Amino acid sequence: MNMLGYELLGKKPTRHGFGKGLVELGERYDNVVVLGGDITGSVMTSFFKERFPERFFSIGVAEQNATTIAVGLALSGKIPFFSSYSAFAAFRNADQLRISVCYNNVNVKIGGGHSGITVGPDGATHQSLEELSFLRTLPNMTLIVPCDYQEARKATIAAGEMIGPAYIRFGRSAVPMFTTEDTSFEIGKAQMLVDGNEVAIIATGLLVWEALTAADELQKRKGIKAKVINCSTIKPIDVKTITDAAIECGCIVTAEEHQVHGGLGGAIAEVVTKNYPVPIEFVGVKDSFGGSGEPEELMEKFGLTWKEIYSSALKAIERRDKGFIGYRKIKQVENFIDI
Amino acid sequence: MIVEFDDLTFDNRPRKAEEFAEIALKIRRDIIKSLVLAKSGHSGGPLGITDVMTVLYFGGFMHYDPKEPKWERRDRFVLSAGHLCPVLYSVLARAGFFPVEELKTLRKYGSRLQGHPGIDMNLPGLEASTGSLGQGISIAVGMALSDKYLDKNDRKVFTLTGDGEIQEGSVWEAAMSAGNFKLNNLCVIVDNNDCQIDGRVHEVMSIYPIDKKFEAFNFDVINIDGHDFSEIIDAFNQFNMNSKNQTGKPTAIIAKTFMGKGVSFMEDKYEWHGIPPNEEQAIQALKELV
Numbered sequence: 001m002n003m004l005g006y007e008l009l010g011k012k013p014t015r016h017g018f019g020k021g022l023v024e025l026g027e028r029y030d031n032v033v034v035l036g037g038d039i040t041g042s043v044m045t046s047f048f049k050e051r052f053p054e055r056f057f058s059i060g061v062a063e064q065n066a067t068t069i070a071v072g073l074a075l076s077g078k079i080p081f082f083s084s085y086s087a088f089a090a091f092r093n094a095d096q097l098r099i100s101v102c103y104n105n106v107n108v109k110i111g112g113g114h115s116g117i118t119v120g121p122d123g124a125t126h127q128s129l130e131e132l133s134f135l136r137t138l139p140n141m142t143l144i145v146p147c148d149y150q151e152a153r154k155a156t157i158a159a160g161e162m163i164g165p166a167y168i169r170f171g172r173s174a175v176p177m178f179t180t181e182d183t184s185f186e187i188g189k190a191q192m193l194v195d196g197n198e199v200a201i202i203a204t205g206l207l208v209w210e211a212l213t214a215a216d217e218l219q220k221r222k223g224i225k226a227k228v229i230n231c232s233t234i235k236p237i238d239v240k241t242i243t244d245a246a247i248e249c250g251c252i253v254t255a256e257e258h259q260v261h262g263g264l265g266g267a268i269a270e271v272v273t274k275n276y277p278v279p280i281e282f283v284g285v286k287d288s289f290g291g292s293g294e295p296e297e298l299m300e301k302f303g304l305t306w307k308e309i310y311s312s313a314l315k316a317i318e319r320r321d322k323g324f325i326g327y328r329k330i331k332q333v334e335n336f337i338d339i
Numbered sequence: 340m341i342v343e344f345d346d347l348t349f350d351n352r353p354r355k356a357e358e359f360a361e362i363a364l365k366i367r368r369d370i371i372k373s374l375v376l377a378k379s380g381h382s383g384g385p386l387g388i389t390d391v392m393t394v395l396y397f398g399g400f401m402h403y404d405p406k407e408p409k410w411e412r413r414d415r416f417v418l419s420a421g422h423l424c425p426v427l428y429s430v431l432a433r434a435g436f437f438p439v440e441e442l443k444t445l446r447k448y449g450s451r452l453q454g455h456p457g458i459d460m461n462l463p464g465l466e467a468s469t470g471s472l473g474q475g476i477s478i479a480v481g482m483a484l485s486d487k488y489l490d491k492n493d494r495k496v497f498t499l500t501g502d503g504e505i506q507e508g509s510v511w512e513a514a515m516s517a518g519n520f521k522l523n524n525l526c527v528i529v530d531n532n533d534c535q536i537d538g539r540v541h542e543v544m545s546i547y548p549i550d551k552k553f554e555a556f557n558f559d560v561i562n563i564d565g566h567d568f569s570e571i572i573d574a575f576n577q578f579n580m581n582s583k584n585q586t587g588k589p590t591a592i593i594a595k596t597f598m599g600k601g602v603s604f605m606e607d608k609y610e611w612h613g614i615p616p617n618e619e620q621a622i623q624a625l626k627e628l629v
């Protein structure tokens with residue numbers, strides 16, 4: 001299957017990319033260390049543990065302690081990764097992340113696993129849908145949500161190589177792979193996957209694949225050319241790419257496996273409102289907790305598939321064409337550079 | 340009020356018990372002076388733990404070099420009870436890490452002496468930002484872990500917590516892990532003044548017995564009178580021995596202290612946890628601290 005130039009290369013969980021990336025980092029740098037939180041086999045820090053047992057510390061079910069021990073290690077010149085489920089690696093230790101990690105501004109890297117609704121049967125307690133909004137407000141924090149296996153691998157390596165705190169969000173279930181080892185990845189850079197000028201779909205995580213599907217359907221069914229952007233770094237957000245997309249397309253759809261409040265959608269809305277206001281439609285979980293079910297079933301139930309992106313795109317286009325306040329449609333992008 | 344600081348510094352070497360009193364007095368006077376200028380901040384705790392901090396920094400128990408604060412073989416101190424920073428700032432200044440004069444800037448805009456310690460200001464001698472109780476002890480565990488298992492050196496890590504602070508559950512996560520990893524290079528000091536903001540620790544939420552709790556987490560526990568210099572010296576000597584035993588335990592020194600020690604109207608009064616002296620009170624306190 002080829003979709004606007006992207007091929008489905010199989011399915012694999014992003015957590016495997018995280019685990020693989022950690023081992024590669026460990027091979028390159030002997031000061032990379034990993035802390036386990038009793039779910040090493042779930043978040044795939046087990047790969048690192050097997051390969052470098054002397055650089056792995058089991059901390060047990062104690063996320064506050066693990067996060068802060070990581071700070072002590074970082075203050076001693078190490079690059080510690082601590083990984084647990086996002087439900088616990090971003091909330092149980094929220095105070096520790098704010099003060100000990102971000103205020104100290106140290107090289108602590110958090111791997112937030114089993115994120116989002118696609119955890120599936122474990123249910124609402126384990127389906128973190130809120131952490132992006134919290135983490136995004138922490139000064140010094142870098143926040144990455146990879147879209148597939150390869151990107152998770154690259155994001156993990158890049159997080160280890162950058163200076164300062166970072167959080168990588170990844171998931172449990174196998175999701176489409178469509179980027180390759182050669183696809184470029186850079187922290188802070190949103191990547192245009194498909195060019196188009198009628199609506200910009202900006203997605204993150206596993207919703208990027210849904211965005212590609214939606215763009216394909218928009219093209220096939222309506223002849224609409226959508227621009228698709230993979231916004232894998234939520235912080236620092238790529239202001240230029242997003243503003244350019246707003247200018248060129250005049251309307252935006254955001255899509256994320258997260259509450260519609262405060263996450264990717266919130267970040268995009270901030271950029272667009274400040275630089276070039278255009279209508280935005282938000283695809284995500286609408287202010288509710290999740291629930292048990294199979295991942296794909298939950299994606300449907302909670303409105304996280306290409307279908308919502310597709311209908312939101314039509315709505316965004318309609319709002320724009322009806323004359324969104326403040327919108328002036330001009331095809332010549334160059335004219336808007338100085339706004 | 341005109342407040343002056345002399346620029347006397349003290350060296351770090353083994354001393355007889357009676358030699359510490361003069362240094363401790365200087366530190367207590369600094370605390371009063373910096374707080375009256377700051378017009379806010381914590382008086383009681385810093386005055387209460389001054390004797391212990393004095394022995395730690397000026398008794399030859401911690402290796403450091405004020406000329407080279409980042410010296411890679413230094414021992415490290417993490418102030419888990421971040422609000423006690425007035426005593427740390429004074430001790431660091433008197434050890435020669437930065438000019439004593441700078442104590443005048445406590446809590447002022449742009450100062451390296453933040454209301455709670457912040458390493459973003461690059462204060463020499465300060466190892467970590469703290470202020471949310473129950474975290475510094477875990478940072479210290481991480482440092483000790485790094486020293487013992489990764490860098491395999493003989494550096495030591497000290498951390499100071501309040502007795503109210505240990506009501507935080509995360510403190511016990513840290514204690515559990517220190518015992519688990521046999522961090523013989525870690526020394527946890529508990530400032531046991533039985534005071535916290537709302538009242539007496541044993542009334543607000545009793546954490547007693549403190550020693551048995553740390554023992555249960557596989558610490559070697561030393562109970563001392565935190566104002567008896569001989570006992571403080573013996574405790575740090577004991578830790579020094581413990582730290583040489585690779586298969587040994589972490590050390591907890593439970594220092595029984597009095598909040599506000601040295602100033603009659605502050606002594607053992609929890610009301611002095613989080614307020615500075617006003618000018619009149621500062622003058623009175625300095626009269627007593629001679």
Ligand SMILES: Cc1ncc(C[n+]2csc(CCOP(=O)(O)OP(=O)(O)O)c2C)c(N)n1
Nearest residue numbers: 384470471472501502503504534535536612
């Ligand atoms: C996590 C957290 N909760 C609350 C506070 C506010 N606070 C600062 S000091 C303190 C009391 C601590 O008591 P103790 O450790 O005994 O210190 P002392 O009163 O002896 O100075 C509290 C509640 C804080 N700094 N951090």
